[in-house]
Amino acid sequence: MRNYLIFPILGVLLSLVFILAGCGGGTTGSGEAYSGSVLTVEYISGYYNGEYTDEVDAWQDADCDGDPTTNDPEFYSNHDAVIKISNRPRPNEEDKDLATDIVIEKYTIEYRISETDAPGAPVLSSRTVYKTIYLPVLEEGEDPEEHYIDLVDLDTKSEFRTQWEQGSYDPFQDLPVRYQVFYTFYGQNVFGKDVTITANINITIANYDYCE
C-alpha cells in the first residue's frame, strides 16, 4: 500500500523540479540545470605554461637565443582553460534534497570574432570535446574543484596561423585578434535528465613571447 502512494508523489515532485529551471548563460558564464541543482560557473581563466593568462601564442620561435648551435625552442603547447563549476541545492528549503550529482560528458567550443576587430580575422572551427567532469553537490561553504579544459589547442592555433599568413596583410600588424570563446557543457544528473551549462571567456591571439 505504501509503495503505491510513494511513487506517484515522487513523480510529481521530480516533474516540478525539472520544469523549474532553464539553461542559462550570460557574460559572466552561469547557468542552471534542469534539475534540483543550481549550476554556476564560479571561475574561468586561460591557463598556459603554469600561468593564468588569456593571451594565446600562435607562433613558436624555433630558436629563442638566436644562436643556432643551442637548441632552445620557445615553449609551445595547447592553451588550456581552468574552470570551476559549482553544483548547489536550490536555495528553496523544500528543494534542498533534490539536488543530485551531475556528470558532464562533453562540451562544445565556439570561437566568435570580436565585433570591434577588423574583418578578415581568421574564422576558427567549432569543435566538440568528450571529457567526463564530475560535479558533486557541494555542502554550504564548500568550493568547487578546478577542471582543465581546452581553450585553443594546437590544431586551432595552426588554423589561425595558416589563415592569417594567407591574408593580404602584414602578419603581425593587426595583432592581437580578439575572440569570445563560448562553451556549452552537456551532462546528466543521476536521474538521467539532460543538463546544459554555458560559459564564455575573452581571449586574444597573437605572437606572444614565451622565450622568457
Ligand SMILES: [Ca+2]
Ligand atoms: Ca638557440
Ligand SMILES: [Ca+2]
Ligand atoms: Ca611566440
